[in-house]
Amino acid sequence: MAPGVTSEKKTEDEQTSKDNLIHLSNPHLEKMKDDILYHFALGTGTHDFPALFGDVKFVCVGGSPSRMKAFITYIAEELGLGSLSGDYPNICAGTDRYAMYKVGPVLSVSHGMGIPSIAIMLHELIKLLHHSKCSNVTIIRIGTSGGIGLEPGSVVITKQSVDATFKPQFEQVILGKTVIRSTDLDDQLAKELMQCSKEINQFNTVIGNTMCTLDFYEGQARLDGAICSYTEEEKLQYLKAAYDAGVRNIEMESSVFAAICNLSGVKAAVVCVTLLNRLEGDQISSSHDVLVEYQQRPQKLVGHFIKKRLGKV
Amino acid sequence: MAPGVTSEKKTEDEQTSKDNLIHLSNPHLEKMKDDILYHFALGTGTHDFPALFGDVKFVCVGGSPSRMKAFITYIAEELGLGSLSGDYPNICAGTDRYAMYKVGPVLSVSHGMGIPSIAIMLHELIKLLHHSKCSNVTIIRIGTSGGIGLEPGSVVITKQSVDATFKPQFEQVILGKTVIRSTDLDDQLAKELMQCSKEINQFNTVIGNTMCTLDFYEGQARLDGAICSYTEEEKLQYLKAAYDAGVRNIEMESSVFAAICNLSGVKAAVVCVTLLNRLEGDQISSSHDVLVEYQQRPQKLVGHFIKKRLGKV
Numbered sequence: 193m194a195p196g197v198t199s200e201k202k203t204e205d206e207q208t209s210k211d212n213l214i215h216l217s218n219p220h221l222e223k224m225k226d227d228i229l230y231h232f233a234l235g236t237g238t239h240d241f242p243a244l245f246g247d248v249k250f251v252c253v254g255g256s257p258s259r260m261k262a263f264i265t266y267i268a269e270e271l272g273l274g275s276l277s278g279d280y281p282n283i284c285a286g287t288d289r290y291a292m293y294k295v296g297p298v299l300s301v302s303h304g305m306g307i308p309s310i311a312i313m314l315h316e317l318i319k320l321l322h323h324s325k326c327s328n329v330t331i332i333r334i335g336t337s338g339g340i341g342l343e344p345g346s347v348v349i350t351k352q353s354v355d356a357t358f359k360p361q362f363e364q365v366i367l368g369k370t371v372i373r374s375t376d377l378d379d380q381l382a383k384e385l386m387q388c389s390k391e392i393n394q395f396n397t398v399i400g401n402t403m404c405t406l407d408f409y410e411g412q413a414r415l416d417g418a419i420c421s422y423t424e425e426e427k428l429q430y431l432k433a434a435y436d437a438g439v440r441n442i443e444m445e446s447s448v449f450a451a452i453c454n455l456s457g458v459k460a461a462v463v464c465v466t467l468l469n470r471l472e473g474d475q476i477s478s479s480h481d482v483l484v485e486y487q488q489r490p491q492k493l494v495g496h497f498i499k500k501r502l503g504k505v
Numbered sequence: 506m507a508p509g510v511t512s513e514k515k516t517e518d519e520q521t522s523k524d525n526l527i528h529l530s531n532p533h534l535e536k537m538k539d540d541i542l543y544h545f546a547l548g549t550g551t552h553d554f555p556a557l558f559g560d561v562k563f564v565c566v567g568g569s570p571s572r573m574k575a576f577i578t579y580i581a582e583e584l585g586l587g588s589l590s591g592d593y594p595n596i597c598a599g600t601d602r603y604a605m606y607k608v609g610p611v612l613s614v615s616h617g618m619g620i621p622s623i624a625i626m627l628h629e630l631i632k633l634l635h636h637s638k639c640s641n642v643t644i645i646r647i648g649t650s651g652g653i654g655l656e657p658g659s660v661v662i663t664k665q666s667v668d669a670t671f672k673p674q675f676e677q678v679i680l681g682k683t684v685i686r687s688t689d690l691d692d693q694l695a696k697e698l699m700q701c702s703k704e705i706n707q708f709n710t711v712i713g714n715t716m717c718t719l720d721f722y723e724g725q726a727r728l729d730g731a732i733c734s735y736t737e738e739e740k741l742q743y744l745k746a747a748y749d750a751g752v753r754n755i756e757m758e759s760s761v762f763a764a765i766c767n768l769s770g771v772k773a774a775v776v777c778v779t780l781l782n783r784l785e786g787d788q789i790s791s792s793h794d795v796l797v798e799y800q801q802r803p804q805k806l807v808g809h810f811i812k813k814r815l816g817k818v
Binding site for chain 1: 529530531532533534537540541543544568569570571599601602617618619620621622624625627628629631632635669670671677678679680681718719720721722723724726728729730731732733734735737739740743757765768769788789790793
């Protein structure tokens with residue numbers, strides 16, 4: 193754990209400097225001539241990273257590629273940077289692992305579902321931002337989640353990302369050994385986002401803990417998977433214990449997202465809409481149109497935040 | 506752990522019967538009127554599952570949606586079931602979480618990257634096969650991996666899927682508690698696939714253990730991620746210890762794949778090509794054309810297996 197702790201300290205120092213660069217906690221990278229970001233189908237030997245990405249200040253990430261394309265289209269219009277064709281090319285067109293779009297200072301990247309999938313993307317994203325010499329970058333995950341005790345459609349800004357035992361930590365396996373990492377997120381950024389939600393005043397938003405699980409069915413106490421060995425009472429008992437620990441929603445990426453952003457000295461936030469109230473059911477059965485509108489809520493909130501930061505509100 | 510063990514016993518009994526149906530280890534499902542498979546955008550209330558999928562005997566799954574489309578195109582030609590248009594519709598067109606294609610008795614489904622992503626797909630796939638009243642189904646994962654001590658392009662048929670400490674087990678978190686599940690795969694099926702590789706005789710194939718990790722960079726001892734706290738010597742020591750434990754390749758889905766197929770009474774195999782030899786490097790730097798050819802190898806092997814099973818060889 194020593195190297196991880198060292199990196200986090202370095203990061204804090206850097207955050208006090210004016211130009212907050214991306215911190216790479218990996219001494220081996222200096223020795224590499226080229227760096228291939230395989231899952232982005234991009235490489236330093238084939239692409240001019242500073243020219244392509246040097247002006248990026250906001251990175252928004254989310255599971256679904258089509259949602260991240262919808263977000264870039266939305267933010268382009270909001271910032272007055274819309275393309276004449278109305279289309280935005282996928283920067284990662286050479287692969288179907290992730291999709292990436294850019295408009296002005298905003299990068300929008302998909303990450304698939306689950307901790308391993310977002311972790312691959314984040315390793316390559318952090319390297320991309322470093323190779324591009326980006327500074328003062330804010331990364332926000334805009335996603336979907338299951339809510340606990342909230343009206344469906346509510347938005348949760350994550351205070352702490354906790355594991356399935358409600359501890360604010362992420363277990364990373366390195367060379368077969370488990371290392372514990374902090375899942376702290378930026379308090380100030382969460383408050384700033386909450387203020388944005390108040391300003392747009394279109395939907396219920398709360399700051400709360402987010403439980404990050406490795407599984408959607410058994411891992412989130414659902415009764416409707418192919419496998420289930422517990423009763424409805426045991427399920428409700430577990431979800432109520434989560435609520436009592438401050439958990440307001442459940443998703444599958446926030447813990448490693450917080451851990452990697454922490455170690456890289458990047459301010460980060462998680463803003464997820466809740467598609468259902470898990471105390472009332474397991475199946476996501478709202479109509480397509482209702483779910484589409486819900487999924488636009490984190491986009492609207494973060495869109496307002498970006499406009500405000502850029503002095504366009 | 507008791508319920509899991511019970512299910513596995515039932516499964517063995519079922520496998521001796523002539524019509525091996527899909528086993529659902531979840532008593533709650535009987536009580537549900539409709540079942541929405543949210544991540545497939547399919548539901549029993551809106552789709553006639555037996556009519557759509559009742560004849561499925563082979564399910565092939567892999568990470569990349571475009572690779573799974575390429576596979577259905579290939580197998581359609583091989584089985585003489587090619588469509589006139591040369592195109593195959595995505596059955597899960599209502600979502601971008603997974604892609605699904607079907608030709609005759611073959612279903613081809615993408616699963617994204619990592620254990621959580623394939624687990625969501627498998628829960629919904631097992632329910633789909635059950636609702637469709639499918640029998641005698643074989644599921645094969647055709648994927649990519651990093652090899653250990655093998656010439657790149659070699660294909661590994663998994664004997665046992667092991668974790669990062671080389672144990673043949675999968676840890677499932679249920680209601681915050683960890684349950685250990687078996688990752689056994691079907692020995693006979695692995696041997697049958699090895700025989701197919703000998704018959705087509707186009708590339709090196711071995712039967713070996715497959716290490717399944719939760720991470721691509723630190724979890725697989727890579728030196729080229731955004732974060733790395735170990736030396737090159739420690740990396741090689743770890744990979745050599747894996748080799749000594751019988752590990753011939755590393756990927757990110759096989760353990761939960763084996764565990765869920767086991768509990769559902771479905772015969773399963775994992776056939777992955779190795780894109781590089783991890784004892785010689787970390788970056789996947791072969792040319793696009795070489796990588797494309799490598800990725801066709803599991804498809805060719807499994808294509809031959811399906812043709813043979815259907816008496817078309």
